[in-house]
Amino acid sequence: xxxxxxxxxxxxxxxxxxxxxxxxxxxxxxxxxxxxxxxxxxxxxxxxxxxxxxxxxxxxxxxxxxxxxxxxxxxxxxxxxxxxxxxxxxxxxxxxxxxxxxxxxxxxxxxxxxxxxxxxxxxxxxxxxxxxxxxxxxxxxxxxxxxxxxxxxxxxxxxxxxxxxxxxxxxxxxxxxxxxxxxxxxxxxxxxxxxxxxxxxxxxxxxxxxxxxxxxxxxxxxxxxxxxxxxxxxxxxxxxxxxxxxxxxxxxxxxxxxxxxxxxxxxxxxxxxxxxxxxxxxxxxxxxxxxxxxxxxxxxxxxxxxxxxxxxxxxxxxxxxxxxxxxxxxxxxxxxxxxxxxxxxxxxxxxxxxxxxxxxxxxxxxxxxxxxxxxxxxxxxxxxxxxxxxxxxxxxxxxxxxxxxxxxxxxxxxxxxxxxxxxxxxxxxxxxxxxxxxxxxxxxxxxxxxxxxxxxxxxxxxxxxxxxxxxxxxxxxxxxxxxxxxxxxxxxxxxxxxxxxxxxxxxxxxxxxxxxxxxxxxxxxxxxxxxxxxxxxxxxxxxxxxxxxxxxxxxxxxxxxxxxxxxxxxxxxxxxxxxxxxxxxxxxxxxxxxxxxxxxxxxxxxxxxxxxxxxxxxxxxxxxxxxxxxxxxxxxxxxxxxxxxxxxxxxxxxxxxxxxxxxxxxxxxxxxxxxxxxxxxxxxxxxxxxxxxxxxxxxxxxxxxxxxxxxxxxxxxxxxxx
Amino acid sequence: xxxxxxxxxxxxxxxxxxxxxxxxxxxxxxxxxxxxxxxxxxxxxxxxxxxxxxxxxxxxxxxxxxxxxxxxxxxxxxxxxxxxxxxxxxxxxxxxxxxxxxxxxxxxxxxxxxxxxxxxxxxxxxxxxxxxxxxxxxxxxxxxxxxxxxxxxxxxxxxxxxxxxxxxxxxxxxxxxxxxxxxxxxxxxxxxxxxxxxxxxxxxxxxxxxxx
Numbered sequence: 062x063x064x065x066x067x068x069x070x071x072x073x074x075x076x077x078x079x080x081x082x083x084x085x086x087x088x089x090x091x092x093x094x095x096x097x098x099x100x101x102x103x104x105x106x107x108x109x110x111x112x113x114x115x116x117x118x119x120x121x122x123x124x125x126x127x128x129x130x131x132x133x134x135x136x137x138x139x140x141x142x143x144x145x146x147x148x149x150x151x152x153x154x155x156x157x158x159x160x161x162x163x164x165x166x167x168x169x170x171x172x173x174x175x176x177x178x179x180x181x182x183x184x185x186x187x188x189x190x191x192x193x194x195x196x197x198x199x200x201x202x203x204x205x206x207x208x209x210x211x212x213x214x215x216x217x218x219x220x221x222x223x224x225x226x227x228x229x230x231x232x233x234x235x236x237x238x239x240x241x242x243x244x245x246x247x248x249x250x251x252x253x254x255x256x257x258x259x260x261x262x263x264x265x266x267x268x269x270x271x272x273x274x275x276x277x278x279x280x281x282x283x284x285x286x287x288x289x290x291x292x293x294x295x296x297x298x299x300x301x302x303x304x305x306x307x308x309x310x311x312x313x314x315x316x317x318x319x320x321x322x323x324x325x326x327x328x329x330x331x332x333x334x335x336x337x338x339x340x341x342x343x344x345x346x347x348x349x350x351x352x353x354x355x356x357x358x359x360x361x362x363x364x365x366x367x368x369x370x371x372x373x374x375x376x377x378x379x380x381x382x383x384x385x386x387x388x389x390x391x392x393x394x395x396x397x398x399x400x401x402x403x404x405x406x407x408x409x410x411x412x413x414x415x416x417x418x419x420x421x422x423x424x425x426x427x428x429x430x431x432x433x434x435x436x437x438x439x440x441x442x443x444x445x446x447x448x449x450x451x452x453x454x455x456x457x458x459x460x461x462x463x464x465x466x467x468x469x470x471x472x473x474x475x476x477x478x479x480x481x482x483x484x485x486x487x488x489x490x491x492x493x494x495x496x497x498x499x500x501x502x503x504x505x506x507x508x509x510x511x512x513x514x515x516x517x518x519x520x521x522x523x524x525x526x527x528x529x530x531x532x533x534x535x536x537x538x539x540x541x542x543x544x545x546x547x548x549x550x551x552x553x554x555x556x557x558x559x560x561x562x563x564x565x566x567x568x569x570x571x572x573x574x575x576x577x578x579x580x581x582x583x584x585x586x587x588x589x590x591x592x593x594x595x596x597x598x599x600x601x602x603x604x605x606x607x608x609x610x611x612x613x614x615x616x617x618x619x620x621x622x623x624x625x626x627x628x629x630x631x632x633x634x635x636x637x638x639x640x641x642x643x644x645x646x647x648x649x650x651x652x653x654x655x656x657x658x659x660x661x662x663x664x665x666x667x668x669x670x671x672x673x674x675x676x677x678x679x680x681x682x683x684x685x686x687x688x689x690x691x692x693x694x695x696x697x698x699x700x701x702x703x704x705x706x707x708x709x710x711x712x713x714x715x716x717x718x719x720x721x722x723x724x725x726x727x728x729x730x731x732x733x734x735x736x737x738x739x740x741x742x743x744x745x746x747x748x749x750x751x752x753x754x755x756x757x758x759x760x761x762x763x764x765x766x767x768x769x770x771x772x773x774x775x776x777x778x779x780x781x782x783x
Numbered sequence: 784x785x786x787x788x789x790x791x792x793x794x795x796x797x798x799x800x801x802x803x804x805x806x807x808x809x810x811x812x813x814x815x816x817x818x819x820x821x822x823x824x825x826x827x828x829x830x831x832x833x834x835x836x837x838x839x840x841x842x843x844x845x846x847x848x849x850x851x852x853x854x855x856x857x858x859x860x861x862x863x864x865x866x867x868x869x870x871x872x873x874x875x876x877x878x879x880x881x882x883x884x885x886x887x888x889x890x891x892x893x894x895x896x897x898x899x900x901x902x903x904x905x906x907x908x909x910x911x912x913x914x915x916x917x918x919x920x921x922x923x924x925x926x927x928x929x930x931x932x933x934x935x936x937x938x939x940x941x942x943x944x945x946x947x948x949x950x951x952x953x954x955x956x957x958x959x960x961x962x963x964x965x966x967x968x969x970x971x972x973x974x975x976x977x978x979x980x981x982x983x984x985x986x987x988x989x990x991x992x993x994x995x
Contacts (some may be wrong), residue, residue, distance in 0.1 A: 097828040097829065099835055099836070100831075101835070101836040101839060103839065103840075105836075106807065106811055108831045108832070108833075108836045109832075110833075132835070134855075134873075134874050135870045161873075163870060164866065177910040177911065177913075179915075186910070289917050290915060290917035292917075434969075566951035615903060623976070674951070715950065717950065717951040
């Protein structure tokens with residue numbers, strides 16, 4: 062019996078001796094406890110979760126030298142060696158928070174992004190198609206954003222006192238030579254690209270990355286969609302101006318054909334257009350979107366379009382005098398983009414190539430006039446990720462462009478060929494999750510000027526609170542003079558802009574506040590000496606040109622958005638203040654340029670009506686008067702246009718069934734039928750003044766889109782209703 | 784003879800040893816799995832931690848990874864801050880990838896992948912439908928191909944239909960027959976063991992009542 066007891070106690074003793082108690086605390090580097098941190102003895106089931114005070118405790122039968130690890134969502138794993146020999150062990154852990162897209166500060170100065178993938182963005186790509194007054198046109202929506210000046214008679218983005226030629230459109234890193242349909246005097250054109258093509262849009266109003274160049278004011282960066290699923294579907298769409306058919310084959314190959322003709326629209330809406338030939342166009346788009354075996358992605362995109370129109374435009378020679386502006390346009394834009402990662406994603410290679418050509422075959426009252434441009438470009442970027450959770454990036458790359466442009470008027474031809482090349486290097490370093498620093502430089506050489514430049518860029522961002530941050534950016538930006546000047550004078554130099562931007566933003570649960578102040582200094586702007594001042598913005602330079610110009614732009618803007626207070630509603634308000642003057646082109650002194658307006662404002666309201674699954678939106682926009690300079694011996698005091706006001710409406714309704722869906726939409730632009738004045742044109746002798754108005758005031762457009770076949774998830778169009 | 788006995792006892796010992804480990808695995812898994820299936824609302828993380836430890840120790844077992852992913856996904860549904868939701872789902876994704884490398888073409892994993900896609904969508908439905916909506920459908924379609932008798936496929940499908948507005952092809956009346964199909968299949972289900980996925984029966988009954 063005694064013996065049995067001994068054995069029993071021996072067993073218990075052994076058991077007791079065999080077990081080691083392990084305990085301790087888990088905290089972050091500031092000493093805050095980390096509840097639910099997972100402490101584990103590697104290779105065993107033994108371990109424990111930390112409690113609310115960060116304390117953990119467990120016992121183990123294991124013996125000897127072992128590794129004790131702790132893991133926690135959002136923190137870097139820590140391992141410590143422990144010796145288990147029966148006596149209690151205390152191991153305390155301090156964990157370092159990982160920098161990730163969810164908690165890190167974002168270099169945001171100058172950048173206004175719409176993205177699904179990134180955090181801390183102001184918008185989603187869908188906002189572009191659901192905004193009334195935007196007419197599902199990317200540029201028109203950007204005009205409702207801070208920093209952009211509304212110029213109603215021309216296409217393009219006029220950013221912070223810059224002209225539209227100071228903004229470059231970039232698709233997957235490739236400069237788009239002709240982002241808009243061919244320019245017609247005083248008739249603004251739409252962008253050539255369908256907003257549904259893009260997964261992300263970033264609109265920089267200044268201080269942008271060294272990866273991009275040749276834009277004094279702004280870049281509009283568009284990133285095409287990735288492959289979505291592998292189903293096939295067909296979409297038919299029609300509205301008052303166009304019809305299209307699109308087929309997607311197994312998710313990777315998409316082709317579409319469209320025909321446009323604005324006749325139905327002209328019948329519905331009163332207008333003052335005087336067409337000889339109503340604008341019509343034929344176009345085709347083919348795209349390939351594939352994920353290759355090694356997880357590399359390949360995107361190929363090709364578009365061809367052929368448009369023609371003939372319109373009688375006022376010639377301002379005498380009252381009601383006209384000339385015929387006849388244009389046959391051919392445009393092609395082709396681009397391929399390849400992306401591959403190496404070594405678990407820490408190296409990223411991106412290669413791209415593109416070819417574009419645009420021919421405008423114009424007849425101006427019968428006189429032949431041809432505009433041609435052609436751009437071939439290649440781009441290679443390597444990125445190396447490093448630092449805490451690979452949050453930091455080093456980018457370096459190069460791009461090469463070959464550009465041919467020409468203007469031919471009867472027998473008189475002007476040509477320009479440019480071989481442009483650039484190299485850039487830029488690092489974006491996260492010193493902590495709260496502090497990021499981006500430093501870059503870009504070197505460019507352009508053969509037409511035979512000149513080099515080196516442009517430094519720097520920006521910084523600091524997180525001031527859980528939901529708020531400040532960011533600053535600065536840098537130098539170069540751009541070649543516009544081709545009209547280069548035709549005549551190839552001894553010109555680069556035009557220069559220096560940017561200084563400070564930004565504050567706060568994004569918290571559906572409420573966004575963003576404000577930015579900026580100062581932009583222009584130098585070496587091209588000026589032209591003329592005998593008398595001719596305000597016609599479409600005139601061809603004839604005088605002596607030099608880089609004597611300069612200028613400045615300063616101001617601030619505010620963006621407020623609330624997606625929370627109204628159920629299923631979304632309101633945003635934008636206000637931009639601009640003070641700018643420049644001595645450039647044929648101006649003889651530094652004045653406020655004709656495209657600038659001091660105050661720009663817009664109020665956008667969207668509401669989803671659940672009961673009828675319909676999305677409705679209302680947008681009000683305002684621009685203060687713009688200066689107009691009358692012709693004369695010298696630049697005179699400007700007259701100002703009337704202020705611009707516009708109220709527009711949009712509604713869309715979707716019917717979704719398992720294998721098809723239908724979208725109806727209605728757009729009414731300028732509901733109040735206001736006669737906005739965008740400027741004045743003058744008769745040759747300056748005695749007569751003619752207002753430039755929109756040829757169509759109130760515009761009504763409606764249409765439908767029908768998709769059938771297996772959808773790759775819910776289509777983008779169908780989401781209009783959320 | 785002596786040698787034979789030694790060999791025999793060695794084999795027995797080895798068998799016992801491995802069996803002992805397996806027993807440990809079975810009992811730990813059974814205990815944690817039953818715990819997971821009793822969680823109401825929050826509280827998945829301690830179980831996720833336990834599953835994570837087992838997953839690390841048992842490098843060839845897919846089920847601990849499956850359950851860890853399941854825990855993180857379900858925890859994300861009850862988490863308020865969207866940033867935290869995504870972090871939990873990032874973690875779940877790691878377990879899903881691991882589980883898939885150990886068990887290819889597994890219908891239960893496809894169901895959880897669909898659940899994962901649904902969780903990602905719910906963080907930001909407006910902009911995530913495109914990507915994760917496609918993943919949701921394809922995962923369930925694959926699961927159905929692999930095992931059409933898996934009731935969780937239809938429970939998950941029903942849930943999605945239930946929460947999709949009528950205008951988009953969802954709604955209670957459309958969800959009801961799907962839940963009914965799930966309920967029928969739940970009656971016939973026979974999990975391979977105590978720690979194999981068996982969840983969803985009670986929930987299906989609950990949503991069936993909601994459909995009426």
